[in-house]
Amino acid sequence: MTWINACATEDIAPEDVIRFDHEGRTYVVIRDHEDAFYCTDGLCTHEDVHLCDGMVVEATIECPKHSSIFDCRTGEVETPPACENLRTYPTRVAGGRVEIDL
Numbered sequence: 447m448t449w450i451n452a453c454a455t456e457d458i459a460p461e462d463v464i465r466f467d468h469e470g471r472t473y474v475v476i477r478d479h480e481d482a483f484y485c486t487d488g489l490c491t492h493e494d495v496h497l498c499d500g501m502v503v504e505a506t507i508e509c510p511k512h513s514s515i516f517d518c519r520t521g522e523v524e525t526p527p528a529c530e531n532l533r534t535y536p537t538r539v540a541g542g543r544v545e546i547d548l
């Protein structure tokens with residue numbers, strides 16, 4: 447595994463999300479209501495809309511365009527119109543930093 451330093455834990459408020467770009471790809475880093483962190487692909491699987499503009503509720507993220515909801519832990523679609531799950535990436539917190547394995 448290669449852990450990549452994405453941001454500080456304090457860069458993301460509880461139930462919020464930030465965009466993280468790395469080597470030409472875009473991701474989101476999400477903090478849930480219990481201060482757990484997740485990383486998924488940054489674009490909705492329905493159309494290429496940036497999920498960083500979406501809304502995080504507990505451990506789900508809602509796409510800002512057509513309101514598909516994804517489970518941040520698994521990437522699974524909970525609400526259509528998206529039908530393809532989001533890809534997720536291992537995430538850990540170390541020394542106040544959020545690290546992801548891409």
Ligand code: FES
Nearest residue numbers: 490492493509512
């Ligand atoms: S672009 Fe995300 S649900 Fe349509």
